Amino acid sequence: MGGAKAPAASDNRLKILEATMKRHQHRPDALIEVLHKAQELYGYLTPDLLSSVAHALRIPPSRVYGVATFYHFFSLAPPGEHTCTVCLGTACYVKGAAAILAALEQDRGVRAGSTSADGKLSLLTVRCLGACGIAPAVVLDGDVIGHADAERIRAKLHELLHQGS
């Protein structure tokens, strides 16, 4: 998987991350901004990455770890090749999002909040995308699908996971 590659000399992700920290003058209060960037670059936050951020911003690793685990956005485990996020906001919930989630869990054999054993799919939930006007909403690899129903999402997932394999 992309995120687990050993840092090669050609890997400029670290450079980009360092530039981000420099832009914030290595201020400790930029920690969340820096972690956002790190996750965008690497896909998830490894212990090594967290300690190098701690070192660069001159804050205790415990604080960096504390922040990384406090916020839902940050992930300390590698994401699956594809992600499917079911919105569980109230409007989506009232319109049957829980049933969609249950159907997907059963269909793919993955629990909400985890990644399938083959690393192909992460099934996630979110507490409101703010797309309530088109509830229920599901996000497939960054594309929001409105007025979703279990059958349609199931078919789309099938298509996504079995293409080109």
Next chain:
Amino acid sequence: MDISELHAIADRERSRRKPIRIHCCTASGCQAIGSTELHRQLVQAVQASGRDDEVEVVSVGCMGFCGGGPLVVVEPNGPRFEHVRPEQASEVVAALDGAPCTVQRSDPHHPFFSHQLPVVLRNGGRIDPERIEEYIAADGYQTLYRVLHDMTPAEVIEQLTRSGLRGRGGAGYPTGLKWGTVAKSRGEQKYVVCNGDEGDPGAFMDRSVLESDPHLVLEGMCIAGYAVGANQGYLYVRGEYPQAISRLRTAINQARRLGILGSQIFDTTFDFKIDIRIGAGAFVCGEETALIASIEGKRGQPRPRPPYPAESGLWGCPTLINNVETLANIVPILRGGADWYASIGTERSKGTKVFALTGKVRHTGLIEVPMGMTLREIVEDMGGGTPDGSPVKAVQTGGPSGGCIPASLFDTPVDYESLAAAGSIMGSGGMVVMDSSTNMVELARFYMEFCMDESCGKCIPCRVGTVQLHRLLSRIHQGIASPADLDLLTQLCSLVRDTSLCGLGQSAPNPVLSTLRYFRDEYEALIQRHD
């Protein structure tokens, strides 16, 4: 830059415009159902029709009627199209000449539109939010100019106080009073923070305002900075709103380039900078002291108040924190005058409020109505009741901090006090309509699960109480609870409400208490009777 340059930009923009504008909504809601492609097809269709000298396609922000999306409106005074598919683009363009058109049209006289009073949403769906020129052509930044040149900070605060504006984030604290406190606080350095961490599930008012009219919020923040004596603003936006973030970045850069943000704004001694801070998915960060911790790069955990942020906020400096909608009200108030604003609404709740009307309702979307309108008018008339015509059971306002109001109380006017008396809160503006398919115990459990997950863990009543409440609600829902459990539930609700550190814990029992109050029979039906 002076006022004549501002007028020149507006004039250039107006003369650049083509007589017929096809507005295509590309805010998140419509975008998710294909409006980007629709926009492309519309542009091609206009070119193909050879009318591109008099017709232009404009990508605009949220038009409000999200349930009918993707939306297209022809200006001036043209038809409003809904559920437009990309392949219907040429039909929409052909309809300009009066050709028959099968695309569904909305009725502009429907209460959903006719009952609205757009103040905050005035530009929503009418301007391209990615072009500052369009905002300036809609009289944008003229209020800031006038404030900086003709008004003292005290006069600005006096106007706001007189307008009766109260915080739109939920608590309803008088905005003028808050500004006055920050202005009076001693300190070399002060900050203005815009709270765009719209966490209530079922609410998307702030998202829509930020995506559709970002400059309105920036201008409000600048005026706030001038009034309280701050030179730095932070706009805290949810990470879940990528489009809002990117449009705000664009807007800030454009304003900076024109010298409307930065130093010596409009050739005065006033400097003001705005930076964006992106949330990382924590509901508790909507609480002001937690939000401050988050901007400082820490875990978003609240701290006891006082001291209030107005005295000691960001890095210990006096800080003004206002919600997006509150700041979006500043320009209209100063433009129209405090008396005009105070003439809208009720005795104690002035002005308008934006609501996100969602759930089991025929017309979903964003509405802005004068305070004091009844829930019935909003849900039944504007929303059109449930999609299948079955009776509405209740409406939930205020998200996880609010409550459920049953249909029997739908004559309740929407204002801060009346909603509180009905056991709910105004909240930030989420309004989720429910029909008989929603079980109220299950709904209470749903909200408690939310609060349990989102509890930051700092204080024990909230950290442990929400878990215990969730466990009790689950037992009741599964039908394995005893009558004693129902009493325990009520007791625990009071305990968590009375002893939690911040608003999250204090209000977490609200959905339980309000459903217990109005739908106790649903709880009792699930209780096992052993006698």
